[in-house]
Amino acid sequence: MYPAVLIVDDESTIIDSLDGILSDDGFEVIHAFNGYEALKKIDSYSPDIVLLDIWMPGMDGIDTLKEIKRHHPHLPVIMITGHGSIESAVDATKSGAFDFLEKPLSIDKVILSINNALNFRKLEEENRYLRKKAIEKNSITGTSPAVQKLYGEIMAAAPTDASILITGENGTGKEMVARTIHQFSNRPEGPFIIINCAAIPEERLEPELFGHEKGAFEGASAKNRGKFELAAGGTLFLDEIGDMSINTQAKMLRALESKTFQRIGSSRTLHMDVRVITSSNKDLESEIKEGRFREDLFFRLNVIPIHVPALRKRIEDIPILVDFFLTQLAEKSSAPKKTLSKEAVELLKQWHWKGNVRELKNLMERLSIMVESESIGKNDIPAPYNPDIETFPETGEERNRIFTMAQLDQAKVAFETEFIRLRVDQMNGDLQAAAKQMGASLNFIKKRISRS
CATH class of the missing domain: 3.40.50.2300 (Response regulator)
Structure with missing residues (x-):
């Protein structure tokens, strides 16, 4: 044409x-x-x-x-x-x-x-x-009143450049909310840069944020641009801001107030053009009372507060989330999409979901791998989600599925995968922390999860 x-x-x-x-x-x-x-x-x-x-x-x-x-x-x-x-x-x-x-x-x-x-x-x-595909991928899935309220808050806040503080438990999807805000902002073509304040040691966080010149400190073998520079024209998402040290908080506050910063070891002043979104699973107001978080920084970051509800507050969204995750997994593996029976879904609705949406997603991935049938029934739901399944008393892991496997190698891989998933869940999805606890390499953990 x-x-x-x-x-x-x-x-x-x-x-x-x-x-x-x-x-x-x-x-x-x-x-x-x-x-x-x-x-x-x-x-x-x-x-x-x-x-x-x-x-x-x-x-x-x-x-x-x-x-x-x-x-x-x-x-x-x-x-x-x-x-x-x-x-x-x-x-x-x-x-x-x-x-x-x-x-x-x-x-x-x-x-x-x-x-x-x-x-x-x-x-x-x-x-x-x-951009449409990115919005679909990162959007909050669900139709419950709690999610509809969240949608409204996101759409109201997104077109502004005001600072946003996203609160909620681990696994609720705070990063997804931040990405959605960025996609609907006035700067969607700009970069979306993430820094996890809880995962970076205190002495490394400041150079990560502001950058540094060559020789600014021991180990600074080359000039490095910080996240504020890399996020220019876009959004900087500071995940778990409550874990930032008081000293770094003070420098962060000065940068936000003046909209300028300097690389460590440099006298050159750089201007910021960044939309800042932060998140925390901590009660920052309690942290302020305990002297662990600056009140003035809190007010600077909390211009627009957005709270992401826990999964137990939106149980009616579980069938939609289950279907969404199973669709994603089928597309990723180029395999037929699996479904959950009504009885299995009702069983999942009874669980307390301390790990929230992340925990549900991990369970769907586990079931899509371990259950051979395209229809996943109530009896396929493992412990501790299913009270009818006999479990190991030490860990709560199911006894029957691994012990019915015919091949030792297959059972070994299945056990390692389940063991790793349990530890990763306990560490709130932090692969590095889980690897350290288990005494395994990070690469091994990543490979085992990706192959499963």
Whole structure:
């Protein structure tokens, strides 16, 4: 299918000339002699690009451009004029024109500008598609009143640049909320940078945030850009801000108040263009009373508070979440999608879900691997979620499934996988902490989980 070009000009000689050349180059050409006719042709024919003359009787090109952009914001428009001026070019560009060409027209320039505009439109469409997929991937799944309230808060907060503090238990999806806010913000094309304050030692957190110069401290063998620099034009998400030391909190506060910072070992002042979102599973107001968190920083971060509800507060979302996770797992493994029986779902609704949505996701992954049948029944639900399954008293792990496996290697892998998952869950998803507790390498943990 050839690209369709709408030529809008009150001079029939210009239209005829461009029509012949563009048709020979494989374009489908549509004509309009004034702005009103152009708007009707756009609605009727949906062209891929518009060549629009500025000087026309009645509705001129700039007014026509504004109307096109109001109703068709993604349609590229190239302005053409025989009376070019800097003011006209600036006005056209501000109104959304892709390019500005002067008469007499150079055919090579016209073809080049059209191809550039069409390529740019294709990239925009791909970016919109990728953004849509990112939103779908990171959106909070559910229809419960608690989730609907959360949606409303996200949509209200996202278009602003105000600081947001996301609170909630481990595993509720605080990072997912932060990503959703970024995708619906005024800076979705900018980077989304994450730093986990709980996972980085105190002495390393400040260089991670602000960066450092070569030789600024022992081990600083090269200049390093910090997360504030890397997040320029986008969003910086500080996960578990409650674990940040008092000293780093003071420097963080100064940076947020002045919107400037310096790399460690540098006297150069850098300006920030970052939207800051933070999260915590701690009660920061209690931390303030205990002297472990600065009250002034809390007020700076908590401009818009958002609380993510625990899974036990939205039990009605479990069937939707189960279906969502099983769909994801089937797509990832290119295998048929498995389903849970109504009895199995009802059993899951009785559990207290201390690990929240993360715990449910891990369980669905476990079931999709361990259950051979495409339908997962109540008896397939393992302990401790199923009170009817006999368990090891020390760990609460189920006895029957591993011991019914015929091959020793298969049973060994299954046991290791279950053991690792249990420890990772106990460490709230922190693979490094789980590896340290088990005396295993981080790479082994990652490989075992990824293969399972």
